Structures are given as structure tokens and as C-alpha cells.
Amino acid sequence: MTNYIKDRKPADDTWTPFTGLEDVDTLPSGNIYVPFEEWNAMRDQLLTRNSGLGVSLANTDDVAQLADDLDRLDLIVLNFPKMGDGRAFTQARLLRERYGYTGEIRAVGDVLRDQIFYMHRCGFNAFEIREDQDMQSVLKAFDEMTVTYQPAVDEPLPIWRRK
Incomplete structure (x- = not known):
């Protein structure tokens, strides 16, 4: 069972998180995303890849630092470390x-059901919901407010x- 939603539907996740980057030659093929720190360290080498490329940001990272490269990134992962921390909305x-x-x-x-509607309004189009969240219930959250x-x-x- 998937815990991934993209464009308001359950979907298969085609992305692989990758950490511990030392050399671009060690990267797996296919779509990958790397932590922001590794992106900063290996940016030029990563941009030579022919597969999907993404960056994972902590909620304390400044998105402005990615502004010049956004047209080359297929995915940006934003982290909600706990329910009460909403910096990723911004x-x-x-x-x-x-x-x-x-x-x-x-x-x-x-990522909780109660926040999905608001996350979507802020620009999120993909969600990794927690294992304890019911997929069908979460999908209904998109349409609760008309x-x-x-x-x-x-x-x-x-x-x-x-x-």
C-alpha cells in the first residue's frame, strides 16, 4: 500500500533519496533527490545528470538559494519535522x-490529514503521509472546504x- 499522493491521487513514488554523496559517478540511475547541503557541495556535477533531479530542504533552509536553479530541478522536498512547525508552508x-x-x-x-488542504493551497502537489494516516480519509481532505x-x-x- 502506498503512502504517497501526487496531484490528489495515490501514486507510486519514482524518486530515490540519496545521501552520502562523494562522487557523482556513485549515484544510482533514475530520479534522485539529495539533501540541500550535498546539493550545495556538488551542484555543478549533479546538474550534468540526465535523470530527474531534486533537492530536499530542511524547514530552516532559504529557498532563495535555489532560485537560479529551479528550472533544472524536478522535485523539491520540504520537511515538516513536527505538526506545530509550519515553516515549510512558507x-x-x-x-x-x-x-x-x-x-x-x-x-x-x-504530514497529517488535517493539514493536507492547507498544504495544497500553499503549493504542495505531492505528499508522503504518515503510515498511521488512512489514505482514503486523507484524499477526502482535499475537498472538505469548497x-x-x-x-x-x-x-x-x-x-x-x-x-
Whole structure:
């Protein structure tokens, strides 16, 4: 059973996290993502790969440091280390709204059903839900609210400016 959702549907995860990067020649083939620190250390070598490439950010990392490379990244993984820490919400909005990133933004860590709707509004389009979360229940969370008042990534106009 999968615990991965992409574009509001259960999906197979085609990405492999990779750490301990010492040489690009040791990388597996296929889609990989690396921690931000390793991205910074091996950026030029990583950009020569022909497979999908992604970066995993801690919620304390500055997304602006990726701004010049966003068109070359297929995936950005944002971490929720605990439920009460929402810095990744801001990172996702910045990536979508300020930097125009159109690739996959994935939520990992303490990803809970109650936050899915809001994560999606902020620009997340992929989610690794915790094993204790029920997939069907989480999928219903996308549609629980039908009217939103505030502007967000999914609806840039506030309700009073919509026709």
C-alpha cells in the first residue's frame, strides 16, 4: 500500500533519496533527490545528470538559494519535522509565488490529514503521509472546504474579487 499522493491521487513514488554523496559517478540511475547541503557541495556535477533531479530542504533552509536553479530541478522536498512547525508552508508559497517554480513540491515528515488542504493551497502537489494516516480519509481532505476567502497559490484572488 502506498503512502504517497501526487496531484490528489495515490501514486507510486519514482524518486530515490540519496545521501552520502562523494562522487557523482556513485549515484544510482533514475530520479534522485539529495539533501540541500550535498546539493550545495556538488551542484555543478549533479546538474550534468540526465535523470530527474531534486533537492530536499530542511524547514530552516532559504529557498532563495535555489532560485537560479529551479528550472533544472524536478522535485523539491520540504520537511515538516513536527505538526506545530509550519515553516515549510512558507517555503512552498515562496517557491510557487515568488520564484514561479512549477515542478513537484513534496511534503514529508509529520504530514497529517488535517493539514493536507492547507498544504495544497500553499503549493504542495505531492505528499508522503504518515503510515498511521488512512489514505482514503486523507484524499477526502482535499475537498472538505469548497469556498476559500483568502488568496493562495491555488486561488490568487480573495473571495470579494472573484466573479
